[in-house]
Amino acid sequence: MQFPLQKSIPLAPLTTIGLGGAAEFFSECETVEHVCAGLEFSKRERLSVQIFGGGSNVIFSDAGFPGLVVKIAVRGIHFEHDGEWMIVRAAAGEVWDHLVHVCIEKGLAGIECLSGIPGLVGGTPIQNVGAYGQEVKDTIVEVRVLERETLREKILKNAECGFSYRASRFKTQDSGKFIVTEVSFRLKKEGRPTVRYPEVKKIVETAVPLSSLADGRASLEAVRSVVLSLRKKKSMLIDPNDPNSKSVGSFFLNPVIEQKQFSIMSERWKKIGDGSEVPAFPSEDKVKLSAAWLVEHSGLTKGYRKGGAGISSNHSLAIINCGGTTRDVLALASEIEERVFGKFGIRLVREAVVVG
């Protein structure tokens, strides 16, 4: 079968951080059949394959990718009534924030706090995208996937996806095994927005007359605009005029550690720290720490620069490209990791995917 195939395509302009060399081969696939044909081609030619969505959580090596990059560009959004719920089936190549916007316009609640996250629908289950009190796992019904080895399509129910904090089976034990082709969400018709996250709650309580707004579109739009304004302040919205948004979002995850390790760390901080408490949140039987707090208290500040990379002036977990290279970004990431480990004995885990 014919499928679109290009050679030597620069990857940097296709990523939000603007880094990486060229892909040896690149295929923008608007149908699942094209994806299959691309995979068959790569098998015949013995090429490595990298699946690619919106390029907002991936950093390619400066040398580029010696193989085939398959951009998932399958489009389409379908709505199915289910009583007071709506089942929304979105193809993997739809822009995530477009889907959020369309759903809000229809008064559908459940993903409004995920407004403004860059990337495509197919990327959202990979790391169980989340922000401001919502995660996609809360509303995903099922994920349609293509198994790379067999080229067979499968449907994985929510419970089969292994969702957890910024992770899923697609990012852990089955990393690279499946290609997401469609995601189905169950959203509440004329629903109330989720106002759970402290920062959102505070603004809503002081500045947004939510109680006077009707359920559905009006109140969902109000929360969307609060979330978008918070994200803009932190440069967590892609804006070509904001150099602090030239990133992959948060580079590191919030560490989840054992109680025992937390006690040791807190004792150590009492001796060497500035008298402040270590912010900690319960996470099942463990403790979740703030990676941003760890970075800031390791001696690195927002706006720090090293070579052609830096820490965003508006977010201490975002490493930004300041006209440098992937090598610069990774060198800064290593420095941050070493500083945090040196001071707290905690190893930061990277959220972003580094390819090559």
Ligand SMILES: Cc1cc2nc3c(=O)[nH]c(=O)nc-3n(C[C@H](O)[C@H](O)[C@H](O)COP(=O)(O)OP(=O)(O)OC[C@H]3O[C@@H](n4cnc5c(N)ncnc54)[C@H](O)[C@@H]3O)c2cc1C
């Ligand atoms: C400014 C900014 C803010 C961000 N804020 C948040 C946030 O608040 N919360 C959050 O969770 N994330 C956030 N992110 C990270 C990122 O936007 C999400 O992880 C997003 O879902 C990635 O989707 P993508 O299409 O860009 O994936 P890509 O970056 O193209 O790919 C990321 C990984 O997913 C895989 N992948 C992508 N599509 C598919 C598919 N269809 N099938 C199989 N594998 C696939 C790729 O192979 C790669 O390993 C932010 C990023 C930026 C730049």
